[in-house]
Amino acid sequence: MVNKLKNNIVILGLIFTIASAMCVLILGNQFFDDARLKEFLFDIGIDQGGAVLSAALLFGSMRQKGDGAKIFRTLIICSSASFAANAAMYYTLQVPEYSTACFIFCMTSKLIDLVMILCFYQYVNVTLNFSGRIKDLADRGIPVLMALQAVVLLSNNFTPVTFYIDAGGMYRPTDISWLEDIYLIAVSVTATVLIIRSSSPHSQKAAALTFIFFPIAEYLLAGAMFGNAGQYGIILISLIIMYCVIFNDKSKKLASTQIELNMATQIQASMLPNIFPAFPERSEFDIHASMTPAKEVGGDFYDLFMTDDDHLAMVIADVSGKGIPAALFMMSTKILINDHTTMGGSPAEILERVNQKIYATNDAHMFVTVWLGILEISTGKLTTANAGHEYPFLNLNGHYEIFKDKHGLAVGAAQKSKYKDHEIMLKKGDSLFVYTDGVAEATNANNQLFGTDRTLEALNALPGDISQEEVLKGVRNAVDVFVKEAPQFDDLTMLGLKYYGPEGK
CATH class of the missing domain: 3.60.40.10 (PPM-type phosphatase domain)
Known part of the structure; x- marks a missing residue:
């Protein structure tokens, strides 16, 4: 059973992203009829478009092989899940009777972010061939830091540490909400240093850096007026750029290697007696x-x-x-x-x-x-x-x-x-x-x-x-x-x- 799941994991991922896109599209229709939700119309539009693009991007990468292919697909699935959780969070905001559901969707979105950040580091680590002492320390330290960040987030279930949903159903950060940013900042700085120091082509390094700097640019230029939806939309654009540059470059090299392997297979087969009766x-x-x-x-x-x-x-x-x-x-x-x-x-x-x-x-x-x-x-x-x-x-x-x-x-x-x-x-x-x-x-x-x-x-x-x-x-x-x-x-x-x-x- 486990092996069957492993063999079909890409299909299951595609089914998830398609189902996620359909849920976001259906949920988005509610935003036009509810006055409370109309202020989030632009945000839900980004979520809908992002969810659909995530499914399309995963479909396009299904047959891709090579370094980091599985991690990249995990990134796409995380992106799809983020759009769905974000849309559900908007739908439940400002409704007291939905406060528990709103808290769950907020928590889910933040936990998905942790996984997405780790997957990004692992992807660029593998595809850009990081090396050196900083890389060794990061390989050990980032998963630990992620686990600690998850503990901080989950502690909100018991007492408001970094955020809470008030009686009116509104999201409220606490005075120490900055704790949520430590993991993000640490991974971003470390990844930036390692990407710049990498010996990979400049085009691949530039594509990887968009994942870090595009969200920062969106925050500085737009003042985060589009909330999480804007950030996730920018991240998806970054994934598309990485797909076009890094992922496809690696796939072309893999295809070239595959041709060489096929030739090696033919050479090897020709060295073994293969005409029978011999x-x-x-x-x-x-x-x-x-x-x-x-x-x-x-x-x-x-x-x-x-x-x-x-x-x-x-x-x-x-x-x-x-x-x-x-x-x-x-x-x-x-x-x-x-x-x-x-x-x-x-x-x-x-x-x-x-x-x-x-x-x-x-x-x-x-x-x-x-x-x-x-x-x-x-x-x-x-x-x-x-x-x-x-x-x-x-x-x-x-x-x-x-x-x-x-x-x-x-x-x-x-x-x-x-x-x-x-x-x-x-x-x-x-x-x-x-x-x-x-x-x-x-x-x-x-x-x-x-x-x-x-x-x-x-x-x-x-x-x-x-x-x-x-x-x-x-x-x-x-x-x-x-x-x-x-x-x-x-x-x-x-x-x-x-x-x-x-x-x-």
Whole structure:
């Protein structure tokens, strides 16, 4: 349920802003018929226009991604809520029987302001790349100051500290109402300093500063004659400017990055064997592999190649980390394993040589878990070595079982890692299934893992006479059914082999 809400939070936000705009529009019609409310006609007009524009702005930003996108949408939702609370406050002013409701709407409006100010700081912090000691202090201090300001505001529920609604239904500030401005002033000054010191383009810094200085200018030039509505209207104008300048600039850069990521995905995919059957002229075995990255490019990889006419090499690996760094590390590791396997040696010897090469130039301190197997096709002898990878599954007696081989350290983790060879004699009809942790660690909406037991059950539930491509599809289907709509957090890579013996299928 929680994950579904997270996935639909933008839709819920849009529904809220549309509902808010409709409420303000309907409520605004009452202002034309009530003499008491006619003095607020201009204010309610701003609230109505602002609420509608907020819904439109949120709709326009729904598909935007990148730095601060979620925070910016939260700002828009806060703006929409402010217009609604402000309109309701005007409607209940000067009516004694509505004094409690008026107090609630005033309090709500002030609390929304606190959230909006915090969101503004977080947005410019992320998008303009703040740095330095002032930023570190602000990151810790602003949420604390906001909490203290909220305590001051909420204390008005018990005794007038900064404001109250009198017997006639009028809003009255107290002598220490200036306490409400401390948080606003502190964040405004801090944000202004950090924005000016930021290395971001001048256009983006100018757009961010409008959020601070436009309301000040409106207060000085118009004397706050339009009340909160005028301030919220100016803030919305500032949000539109930030949307046009900062938000769209970031989105353009993200689109450019997306093109580069798509190219990287194509390059990575081209490095993995992706034409199956991989060895159509060989009837002694059936082999298939697949890789689905959690991001555009992933850190998992597999490989399968003939070292000579009688030996098939199989590799499956999982690089630490995700994204482009993991993909680059994956590519170099794949090439090294391929080269050293072709040079000869047992899987353990190959992994030791590759580990030494990687460790010598591993400034990024990354590592990769590797399972390497070499099948002697004429005899069925499978020699394997495991560098910290998942246990393989073997089907030697008509059903799959976990083969708990001895693990060495992940490749790149230590300079002088040692690995152990394991020999398995495959008979006609025997099968092998290896995978990365993205399979067992696939997680559903209840944060339950798919696990090795379910992987084993999925394998043994499949018919014995199907192809290895169908085996992999069957396991993937079992994972999909288990996780349902939960997002994929890890690369999902599998490799399956079935041995038919030297005489072939």
